[in-house]
Amino acid sequence: MVGAPARWRRLGLWTGLAALAALVDAAWFEPRKLLLRDFVRLDLAAPTVRVAHLTDLHIREDTPLLRRLVDEVAAARPDLIVVSGDFLKDLPQAEPRAHRTAATAAVMAALRRVAPVLGVQGHSEHQGDVVETLRRSGVDWLSNEGRLIGPSQSILLLGLNQQVGEDLLGRRPPSPFRPMPWGGRRFYGARFQKATSNFYSHYDPAPAGLADAGGPLAWSGYEVLCDVLTGDEDSGASIAVHSRYPLGEDRLIRLRRVMPDRGLPGTYYLVPHGTMLTGTIDTGVEPEPGRWYRVRLRTEVEPGVVHVKARVWPADGPEPERWQADAEDRTPTPVAAGTVGLWSSGEGPVTYRNLRVTGHDGRVLLEDSLELPPGARKPAGFREGTRGTRLEMALARSPAVPPGTPRVVLSHSPDVVLEASTRALEAVIAGHTHGGQVRLPFVGALTTRSALGPYYGWGRFEFNAPNARGYTSLYINPGIGMSMLPIRFLCPPRWALLELGGSP
Secondary structure, X not given: OOXXXXXHHHHHXXXXXXXXXXXXXHHHHHHHHOOEEEEEEEEXXXXXXXXXXXXXXXXXXXXXXXXXHHHHHHHHOOOEEXXXXXXXXXXXXXHHHHHHHHXXXXXXXXXXXXXXXXXXXXXXXXXXXXXXXXXHHOEEEOOOEEEEEOOOOOXXXXXXXXXXXXXXXXXXXXXXXXXXXXXXXXXXXXXXXXXOOOEEEEEOOOOOOXXXXXXXXXXXXXXXXXXXXXXXXXXXXXXXXXXXXXHXXXXXXXEEEOOOEOOEOOOOEEEEEOOOOEEEOEOOOOOOOOOEEEEEEEEEXXXXXXXXXXXXXXXXXXXXXXXXXXXXXXXXXXXXXXXEEEEEEOOOOEEXXXXXEEXXXXXXXXXXXXXXXXXXXXXXXXXXXXXXXXXXXXXXXXXXXXXXXXXXXXXXXXXXXXXXXXXXXXXXXXXXXXXXXXXXXXXXXXXXXXXXXXXXXXXXXXXEOOOOOOEEEEEEOOOOOXXXXXXXXXXXXXXXXXXXEEXX
């Protein structure tokens, strides 16, 4: 009995040392010193193409691990490099975000010297300056569209954009858009049950097909006038112009107002998607909750430049004489045409009325009070979300291919595999899960933030499919970086070398 306390002390000591070792491993050794590589062969009816797959880099700054990654990818001599989203750790504040974007662009430029780089936007690539800077560094973005790859262009790669659209069998939150009562009338607006973001409703009546870029999608250079009422300081609202969103592209310009938070103003200011603006973007007008404000937003398109101007004022007061925001899009691929849309986020309600769109020639393109008749849920001609799922849009916006051409999906989230298998596609390449980032012995990933569940955290899986192979392959890459917590445990950073093909 005399030795019992000593045994317990020794047990406590060894337990403490084991916990300390695990902490050192998770916070320092694994995420900063280890870099592993998966080799995955997907047998497809096409000549072989070697693809380096990277995902979830969540870059904050230049590190020795990233330089090793570039060297290893170069040594593997891939034909193509693909990145399935979350290139950097995003931030709302412009200055630190610019630093992280520059570090990420340097890595992408180094990879581009090895092989062409194709990428899809994940959850982190939503600011226009990030997307445009990475495009200039060499990233060729795919936004719900297809591209032929391989030595004989014999594999169709379908790139899905996490920022635009939904998956058929994935998590689909209900749209917050609905009739909003005001003064005994019903206007179009939105109310959320809980905080969320990025719900759009666009004017997109009767397109000829999923890939039809005519009609309102071809509007270029026009003026929008609309009244907006935010219910409280948490309400987010915006008017979108030159929007390609219904078509499956994250390319548009918004005049938005969100709750002041994390360095963002509570005023109406211009936000570019898929491009960059220079000039004055902030109107300086912060709306009072419960009061109608009038928004005037004008675009002028000239060769090589799109001018965007805006002013906001109380609807019961005089209109300002000068434009409060005045900016330009002078990027190589400016957002020069697109339809009009409404957007909402946050927990508070937002209501819209009296929408009017006028062309540069003075012709009225759209005039709608946005008052809804009994039984109507939305105005005529408006579409909430995109025309189809991400995968539907990508298939529709792909080059024509012969029957039997292998189709491979590049997606940030693996959830799309459920839809891909029902459509008889051959393979899905994804990330997002981080492999769980923290894995426990005999348990595996604690969470993967995926509708597929924690079992599908990392590795290769097969799903039954009505194709010649009889299944759709899913490869989930655990990625390089970290999110939420700056640790990795029993889940070191990985990249993958994929061989797609195998038969002529």
